[in-house]
Amino acid sequence: MSTPGAEGRRSVWTVMDTGIGPLLLAATEDGLVNVVFHADAAVRDAALARIASRLGAPSAEEPGSPLLAEPLRQFGEYFAGVRRDFDLPLDWSLSAGFHREVLHELAAGVPYGAVVGYGDLARRVGRPEAAQAVGIAMGSNPLPVIVACHRVVESGGGLGGFGGGLETKRKLLALEGVLPEPLF
Known part of the structure:
Protein backbone atom coordinates (compact mmCIF):
# COMPACT_ATOMS: atom_id res chain seq x y z
CA MET A 1 0.00 0.00 0.00
CA ALA A 80 -26.56 -2.35 -16.25
CA GLY A 81 -28.71 0.43 -17.73
CA VAL A 82 -30.18 1.61 -14.42
CA ARG A 83 -28.08 4.75 -13.82
CA ARG A 84 -28.20 7.81 -16.05
CA ASP A 85 -26.22 10.30 -13.98
CA PHE A 86 -23.13 9.85 -11.87
CA ASP A 87 -23.01 11.47 -8.45
CA LEU A 88 -19.37 11.19 -7.51
CA PRO A 89 -16.71 13.58 -6.26
CA LEU A 90 -14.22 14.17 -9.06
CA ASP A 91 -10.55 15.06 -8.75
CA TRP A 92 -9.81 17.32 -11.73
CA SER A 93 -6.05 17.45 -11.13
CA LEU A 94 -5.23 15.58 -14.38
CA SER A 95 -6.86 18.32 -16.48
CA ALA A 96 -6.16 22.05 -16.68
CA GLY A 97 -6.85 25.25 -18.60
CA PHE A 98 -9.00 25.16 -21.71
CA HIS A 99 -9.30 21.37 -21.54
CA ARG A 100 -10.75 21.52 -18.04
CA GLU A 101 -13.13 24.33 -19.05
CA VAL A 102 -14.45 22.29 -21.98
CA LEU A 103 -14.78 19.13 -19.86
CA HIS A 104 -16.70 21.02 -17.16
CA GLU A 105 -19.11 22.36 -19.81
CA LEU A 106 -19.56 18.88 -21.25
CA ALA A 107 -20.25 17.41 -17.81
CA ALA A 108 -22.74 20.14 -16.91
CA GLY A 109 -24.45 20.68 -20.23
CA VAL A 110 -24.78 17.41 -22.16
CA PRO A 111 -27.05 14.92 -20.38
CA TYR A 112 -27.43 11.17 -20.79
CA GLY A 113 -28.93 10.28 -24.16
CA ALA A 114 -27.94 13.58 -25.83
CA VAL A 115 -25.07 14.52 -28.12
CA VAL A 116 -23.31 17.77 -28.98
CA GLY A 117 -21.06 18.76 -31.86
CA TYR A 118 -17.43 19.75 -31.39
CA GLY A 119 -18.20 23.24 -32.76
CA ASP A 120 -21.28 23.60 -30.55
CA LEU A 121 -19.21 22.77 -27.49
CA ALA A 122 -16.57 25.29 -28.58
CA ARG A 123 -19.29 27.97 -28.83
CA ARG A 124 -20.59 27.06 -25.37
CA VAL A 125 -17.21 27.91 -23.86
CA GLY A 126 -16.96 31.15 -25.82
CA ARG A 127 -14.40 29.94 -28.37
CA PRO A 128 -16.39 29.27 -31.58
CA GLU A 129 -13.19 28.86 -33.62
CA ALA A 130 -11.86 26.12 -31.33
CA ALA A 131 -13.68 22.99 -32.55
CA GLN A 132 -10.37 21.18 -33.15
CA ALA A 133 -9.14 22.18 -29.71
CA VAL A 134 -12.35 20.73 -28.27
CA GLY A 135 -11.50 17.46 -30.02
CA ILE A 136 -8.06 17.50 -28.43
CA ALA A 137 -9.65 18.17 -25.03
CA MET A 138 -11.93 15.16 -25.54
CA GLY A 139 -8.89 13.02 -26.33
CA SER A 140 -7.19 14.09 -23.10
CA ASN A 141 -10.27 13.56 -20.91
CA PRO A 142 -9.10 11.77 -17.75
CA LEU A 143 -12.66 10.91 -16.71
CA PRO A 144 -14.44 9.38 -19.72
CA VAL A 145 -17.93 7.93 -19.25
CA ILE A 146 -18.56 10.28 -16.30
CA VAL A 147 -17.43 13.31 -18.29
CA ALA A 148 -19.08 11.80 -21.33
CA CYS A 149 -16.80 12.62 -24.27
CA HIS A 150 -18.55 9.82 -26.17
CA ARG A 151 -21.47 12.28 -26.48
CA VAL A 152 -19.41 14.67 -28.65
CA VAL A 153 -19.92 14.05 -32.38
CA GLU A 154 -19.20 15.68 -35.72
CA SER A 155 -21.62 18.37 -36.86
CA GLY A 156 -22.44 16.37 -40.02
CA GLY A 157 -23.61 13.41 -37.96
CA GLY A 158 -20.40 11.36 -37.96
CA LEU A 159 -19.13 9.85 -34.76
CA GLY A 160 -15.83 11.72 -34.81
CA GLY A 161 -12.90 10.28 -32.90
CA PHE A 162 -12.73 8.61 -29.53
CA GLY A 163 -9.82 7.65 -27.30
CA GLY A 164 -11.51 4.39 -26.34
CA GLY A 165 -12.06 3.47 -29.99
CA LEU A 166 -15.10 3.96 -32.19
CA GLU A 167 -16.61 0.59 -31.29
CA THR A 168 -16.57 1.61 -27.62
CA LYS A 169 -18.14 4.97 -28.52
CA ARG A 170 -20.89 3.16 -30.47
CA LYS A 171 -21.59 0.84 -27.53
CA LEU A 172 -21.81 3.74 -25.06
CA LEU A 173 -24.13 5.71 -27.34
CA ALA A 174 -26.26 2.57 -27.86
CA LEU A 175 -26.43 2.04 -24.08
CA GLU A 176 -27.74 5.60 -23.77
CA GLY A 177 -30.29 5.10 -26.57
CA VAL A 178 -28.63 7.49 -29.05
CA LEU A 179 -27.74 4.71 -31.50
CA PRO A 180 -29.45 1.36 -32.07
CA GLU A 181 -27.85 -1.72 -30.55
CA PRO A 182 -25.64 -3.55 -33.06
CA LEU A 183 -27.39 -6.44 -34.78
CA PHE A 184 -24.43 -8.77 -34.20
Missing part, protein backbone atom coordinates in the same frame (compact mmCIF):
# COMPACT_ATOMS: atom_id res chain seq x y z
CA SER A 2 1.29 3.44 -0.86
CA THR A 3 1.45 6.12 1.76
CA PRO A 4 0.96 9.82 1.31
CA GLY A 5 4.21 11.70 1.20
CA ALA A 6 5.37 15.26 1.05
CA GLU A 7 6.19 14.71 -2.63
CA GLY A 8 2.72 13.72 -3.83
CA ARG A 9 -0.82 12.60 -3.32
CA ARG A 10 -1.88 9.03 -2.66
CA SER A 11 -4.17 7.30 -5.14
CA VAL A 12 -5.75 3.87 -5.27
CA TRP A 13 -6.99 1.91 -8.24
CA THR A 14 -8.80 -1.18 -9.44
CA VAL A 15 -9.90 -2.67 -12.75
CA MET A 16 -13.53 -3.62 -13.26
CA ASP A 17 -15.05 -5.72 -16.04
CA THR A 18 -17.73 -3.98 -18.10
CA GLY A 19 -19.67 -4.51 -21.30
CA ILE A 20 -17.04 -2.43 -23.09
CA GLY A 21 -14.05 -4.25 -21.62
CA PRO A 22 -11.93 -3.71 -18.52
CA LEU A 23 -11.97 -0.19 -17.05
CA LEU A 24 -9.31 1.13 -14.72
CA LEU A 25 -10.73 3.38 -12.00
CA ALA A 26 -8.30 5.46 -9.93
CA ALA A 27 -9.21 7.74 -7.03
CA THR A 28 -7.61 10.12 -4.57
CA GLU A 29 -9.00 11.54 -1.34
CA ASP A 30 -10.54 14.30 -3.51
CA GLY A 31 -12.48 11.89 -5.76
CA LEU A 32 -12.26 9.81 -8.88
CA VAL A 33 -9.18 10.99 -10.79
CA ASN A 34 -8.94 8.70 -13.81
CA VAL A 35 -10.97 6.23 -15.88
CA VAL A 36 -9.08 4.26 -18.52
CA PHE A 37 -10.60 2.08 -21.27
CA HIS A 38 -9.28 -1.34 -22.33
CA ALA A 39 -7.20 -1.68 -19.17
CA ASP A 40 -5.22 -4.80 -19.95
CA ALA A 41 -1.86 -5.09 -18.19
CA ALA A 42 0.07 -2.88 -20.62
CA VAL A 43 -2.57 -0.13 -20.75
CA ARG A 44 -3.01 -0.29 -16.98
CA ASP A 45 0.71 0.00 -16.32
CA ALA A 46 1.08 2.97 -18.69
CA ALA A 47 -1.92 4.71 -17.10
CA LEU A 48 -0.59 4.15 -13.58
CA ALA A 49 2.79 5.56 -14.59
CA ARG A 50 1.04 8.70 -15.97
CA ILE A 51 -1.00 9.08 -12.79
CA ALA A 52 2.10 8.67 -10.61
CA SER A 53 4.05 11.23 -12.64
CA ARG A 54 1.22 13.77 -12.47
CA LEU A 55 0.34 13.26 -8.81
CA GLY A 56 3.91 12.71 -7.65
CA ALA A 57 3.28 9.40 -5.91
CA PRO A 58 2.67 5.80 -6.99
CA SER A 59 -0.82 4.32 -6.92
CA ALA A 60 -1.78 1.24 -4.95
CA GLU A 61 -4.16 -1.47 -6.11
CA GLU A 62 -6.95 -1.45 -3.52
CA PRO A 63 -10.20 -2.80 -5.00
CA GLY A 64 -11.79 -2.76 -1.52
CA SER A 65 -10.87 0.86 -0.81
CA PRO A 66 -13.69 3.09 0.39
CA LEU A 67 -12.46 5.60 -2.21
CA LEU A 68 -13.49 3.14 -4.95
CA ALA A 69 -16.65 1.60 -3.47
CA GLU A 70 -19.08 4.22 -4.75
CA PRO A 71 -17.47 4.58 -8.19
CA LEU A 72 -17.60 0.80 -8.63
CA ARG A 73 -21.26 0.71 -7.61
CA GLN A 74 -22.27 3.59 -9.88
CA PHE A 75 -20.34 2.29 -12.89
CA GLY A 76 -21.98 -1.11 -12.38
CA GLU A 77 -25.41 0.54 -12.37
CA TYR A 78 -24.57 2.60 -15.47
CA PHE A 79 -23.48 -0.44 -17.47
Whole structure:
Protein backbone atom coordinates (compact mmCIF):
# COMPACT_ATOMS: atom_id res chain seq x y z
CA MET A 1 0.00 0.00 0.00
CA SER A 2 1.29 3.44 -0.86
CA THR A 3 1.45 6.12 1.76
CA PRO A 4 0.96 9.82 1.31
CA GLY A 5 4.21 11.70 1.20
CA ALA A 6 5.37 15.26 1.05
CA GLU A 7 6.19 14.71 -2.63
CA GLY A 8 2.72 13.72 -3.83
CA ARG A 9 -0.82 12.60 -3.32
CA ARG A 10 -1.88 9.03 -2.66
CA SER A 11 -4.17 7.30 -5.14
CA VAL A 12 -5.75 3.87 -5.27
CA TRP A 13 -6.99 1.91 -8.24
CA THR A 14 -8.80 -1.18 -9.44
CA VAL A 15 -9.90 -2.67 -12.75
CA MET A 16 -13.53 -3.62 -13.26
CA ASP A 17 -15.05 -5.72 -16.04
CA THR A 18 -17.73 -3.98 -18.10
CA GLY A 19 -19.67 -4.51 -21.30
CA ILE A 20 -17.04 -2.43 -23.09
CA GLY A 21 -14.05 -4.25 -21.62
CA PRO A 22 -11.93 -3.71 -18.52
CA LEU A 23 -11.97 -0.19 -17.05
CA LEU A 24 -9.31 1.13 -14.72
CA LEU A 25 -10.73 3.38 -12.00
CA ALA A 26 -8.30 5.46 -9.93
CA ALA A 27 -9.21 7.74 -7.03
CA THR A 28 -7.61 10.12 -4.57
CA GLU A 29 -9.00 11.54 -1.34
CA ASP A 30 -10.54 14.30 -3.51
CA GLY A 31 -12.48 11.89 -5.76
CA LEU A 32 -12.26 9.81 -8.88
CA VAL A 33 -9.18 10.99 -10.79
CA ASN A 34 -8.94 8.70 -13.81
CA VAL A 35 -10.97 6.23 -15.88
CA VAL A 36 -9.08 4.26 -18.52
CA PHE A 37 -10.60 2.08 -21.27
CA HIS A 38 -9.28 -1.34 -22.33
CA ALA A 39 -7.20 -1.68 -19.17
CA ASP A 40 -5.22 -4.80 -19.95
CA ALA A 41 -1.86 -5.09 -18.19
CA ALA A 42 0.07 -2.88 -20.62
CA VAL A 43 -2.57 -0.13 -20.75
CA ARG A 44 -3.01 -0.29 -16.98
CA ASP A 45 0.71 0.00 -16.32
CA ALA A 46 1.08 2.97 -18.69
CA ALA A 47 -1.92 4.71 -17.10
CA LEU A 48 -0.59 4.15 -13.58
CA ALA A 49 2.79 5.56 -14.59
CA ARG A 50 1.04 8.70 -15.97
CA ILE A 51 -1.00 9.08 -12.79
CA ALA A 52 2.10 8.67 -10.61
CA SER A 53 4.05 11.23 -12.64
CA ARG A 54 1.22 13.77 -12.47
CA LEU A 55 0.34 13.26 -8.81
CA GLY A 56 3.91 12.71 -7.65
CA ALA A 57 3.28 9.40 -5.91
CA PRO A 58 2.67 5.80 -6.99
CA SER A 59 -0.82 4.32 -6.92
CA ALA A 60 -1.78 1.24 -4.95
CA GLU A 61 -4.16 -1.47 -6.11
CA GLU A 62 -6.95 -1.45 -3.52
CA PRO A 63 -10.20 -2.80 -5.00
CA GLY A 64 -11.79 -2.76 -1.52
CA SER A 65 -10.87 0.86 -0.81
CA PRO A 66 -13.69 3.09 0.39
CA LEU A 67 -12.46 5.60 -2.21
CA LEU A 68 -13.49 3.14 -4.95
CA ALA A 69 -16.65 1.60 -3.47
CA GLU A 70 -19.08 4.22 -4.75
CA PRO A 71 -17.47 4.58 -8.19
CA LEU A 72 -17.60 0.80 -8.63
CA ARG A 73 -21.26 0.71 -7.61
CA GLN A 74 -22.27 3.59 -9.88
CA PHE A 75 -20.34 2.29 -12.89
CA GLY A 76 -21.98 -1.11 -12.38
CA GLU A 77 -25.41 0.54 -12.37
CA TYR A 78 -24.57 2.60 -15.47
CA PHE A 79 -23.48 -0.44 -17.47
CA ALA A 80 -26.56 -2.35 -16.25
CA GLY A 81 -28.71 0.43 -17.73
CA VAL A 82 -30.18 1.61 -14.42
CA ARG A 83 -28.08 4.75 -13.82
CA ARG A 84 -28.20 7.81 -16.05
CA ASP A 85 -26.22 10.30 -13.98
CA PHE A 86 -23.13 9.85 -11.87
CA ASP A 87 -23.01 11.47 -8.45
CA LEU A 88 -19.37 11.19 -7.51
CA PRO A 89 -16.71 13.58 -6.26
CA LEU A 90 -14.22 14.17 -9.06
CA ASP A 91 -10.55 15.06 -8.75
CA TRP A 92 -9.81 17.32 -11.73
CA SER A 93 -6.05 17.45 -11.13
CA LEU A 94 -5.23 15.58 -14.38
CA SER A 95 -6.86 18.32 -16.48
CA ALA A 96 -6.16 22.05 -16.68
CA GLY A 97 -6.85 25.25 -18.60
CA PHE A 98 -9.00 25.16 -21.71
CA HIS A 99 -9.30 21.37 -21.54
CA ARG A 100 -10.75 21.52 -18.04
CA GLU A 101 -13.13 24.33 -19.05
CA VAL A 102 -14.45 22.29 -21.98
CA LEU A 103 -14.78 19.13 -19.86
CA HIS A 104 -16.70 21.02 -17.16
CA GLU A 105 -19.11 22.36 -19.81
CA LEU A 106 -19.56 18.88 -21.25
CA ALA A 107 -20.25 17.41 -17.81
CA ALA A 108 -22.74 20.14 -16.91
CA GLY A 109 -24.45 20.68 -20.23
CA VAL A 110 -24.78 17.41 -22.16
CA PRO A 111 -27.05 14.92 -20.38
CA TYR A 112 -27.43 11.17 -20.79
CA GLY A 113 -28.93 10.28 -24.16
CA ALA A 114 -27.94 13.58 -25.83
CA VAL A 115 -25.07 14.52 -28.12
CA VAL A 116 -23.31 17.77 -28.98
CA GLY A 117 -21.06 18.76 -31.86
CA TYR A 118 -17.43 19.75 -31.39
CA GLY A 119 -18.20 23.24 -32.76
CA ASP A 120 -21.28 23.60 -30.55
CA LEU A 121 -19.21 22.77 -27.49
CA ALA A 122 -16.57 25.29 -28.58
CA ARG A 123 -19.29 27.97 -28.83
CA ARG A 124 -20.59 27.06 -25.37
CA VAL A 125 -17.21 27.91 -23.86
CA GLY A 126 -16.96 31.15 -25.82
CA ARG A 127 -14.40 29.94 -28.37
CA PRO A 128 -16.39 29.27 -31.58
CA GLU A 129 -13.19 28.86 -33.62
CA ALA A 130 -11.86 26.12 -31.33
CA ALA A 131 -13.68 22.99 -32.55
CA GLN A 132 -10.37 21.18 -33.15
CA ALA A 133 -9.14 22.18 -29.71
CA VAL A 134 -12.35 20.73 -28.27
CA GLY A 135 -11.50 17.46 -30.02
CA ILE A 136 -8.06 17.50 -28.43
CA ALA A 137 -9.65 18.17 -25.03
CA MET A 138 -11.93 15.16 -25.54
CA GLY A 139 -8.89 13.02 -26.33
CA SER A 140 -7.19 14.09 -23.10
CA ASN A 141 -10.27 13.56 -20.91
CA PRO A 142 -9.10 11.77 -17.75
CA LEU A 143 -12.66 10.91 -16.71
CA PRO A 144 -14.44 9.38 -19.72
CA VAL A 145 -17.93 7.93 -19.25
CA ILE A 146 -18.56 10.28 -16.30
CA VAL A 147 -17.43 13.31 -18.29
CA ALA A 148 -19.08 11.80 -21.33
CA CYS A 149 -16.80 12.62 -24.27
CA HIS A 150 -18.55 9.82 -26.17
CA ARG A 151 -21.47 12.28 -26.48
CA VAL A 152 -19.41 14.67 -28.65
CA VAL A 153 -19.92 14.05 -32.38
CA GLU A 154 -19.20 15.68 -35.72
CA SER A 155 -21.62 18.37 -36.86
CA GLY A 156 -22.44 16.37 -40.02
CA GLY A 157 -23.61 13.41 -37.96
CA GLY A 158 -20.40 11.36 -37.96
CA LEU A 159 -19.13 9.85 -34.76
CA GLY A 160 -15.83 11.72 -34.81
CA GLY A 161 -12.90 10.28 -32.90
CA PHE A 162 -12.73 8.61 -29.53
CA GLY A 163 -9.82 7.65 -27.30
CA GLY A 164 -11.51 4.39 -26.34
CA GLY A 165 -12.06 3.47 -29.99
CA LEU A 166 -15.10 3.96 -32.19
CA GLU A 167 -16.61 0.59 -31.29
CA THR A 168 -16.57 1.61 -27.62
CA LYS A 169 -18.14 4.97 -28.52
CA ARG A 170 -20.89 3.16 -30.47
CA LYS A 171 -21.59 0.84 -27.53
CA LEU A 172 -21.81 3.74 -25.06
CA LEU A 173 -24.13 5.71 -27.34
CA ALA A 174 -26.26 2.57 -27.86
CA LEU A 175 -26.43 2.04 -24.08
CA GLU A 176 -27.74 5.60 -23.77
CA GLY A 177 -30.29 5.10 -26.57
CA VAL A 178 -28.63 7.49 -29.05
CA LEU A 179 -27.74 4.71 -31.50
CA PRO A 180 -29.45 1.36 -32.07
CA GLU A 181 -27.85 -1.72 -30.55
CA PRO A 182 -25.64 -3.55 -33.06
CA LEU A 183 -27.39 -6.44 -34.78
CA PHE A 184 -24.43 -8.77 -34.20
